Amino acid sequence: MLPAALSTGSAVGIGYGLCGVRSPAPPAIALLGAARDAGGGTRRPSCPTPFRQPALRCPACPGAHPAAGITDLSSDVARDISAALNGLLADVFATYLKTKDFHWRMTGPHFPDYHLLLDEHGDQIYAMTDPVAERVRKIGGTTLRSIGQIARTQRIADNDAEYVEPQDMPAELRDDNLRLTSAMREVHNTCDGYHDLATASLLEVWIDETERRTWFLYEGYAGRGVRTGARDLLPPCRIPMPAGLA
């Protein structure tokens, strides 16, 4: 059964934007939005006029309108959340590649355990990438397009060293996962400020997963006796925290 906005002629043709300005015939995606939003009369925070019609972009005040007619978030809010998510996405890709690199390059008597652990961690990190990018698209933003854009955006440092001591690999990944948790908390704070509950809910799961990875890297590293098992002898985080993530 078609939504009411699609089955009646009233929603097709001329519509009204959020400010009552006559707008051209709405695209199909806006009509689908109308089925969800019509009849409300709810007031959007960015527009003084009650919202009664499909979320059409208005030539009189385009900045105040929902992003691309696919979300009730204003375009300004969608822009801020998209930027925060794309920064996180770049960090996730950087952490994923380093985790896989150390999975491949691990050596020594504990190779089997760490090789398998880092494979599991890599899978978990990679699984975040698609939902992060699709959240950006769901609120009308644009996603990262290339390895080059990831390199320009990431805050997690690469490790291009020819050789890395095997005992330094879990310590570095522990630091990177700690930094990733901080980045996620920052994005969560942004989402909280804009009442973006869906993105915040996803982040809460990913923060828990990232803290679990950090826990395993921390305890595994200490438990190996590499530093005589004394946790307070673990090397401190050596990579400066990027501005805004401290």
Ligand SMILES: [Fe+2]
């Ligand atoms: Fe593998």
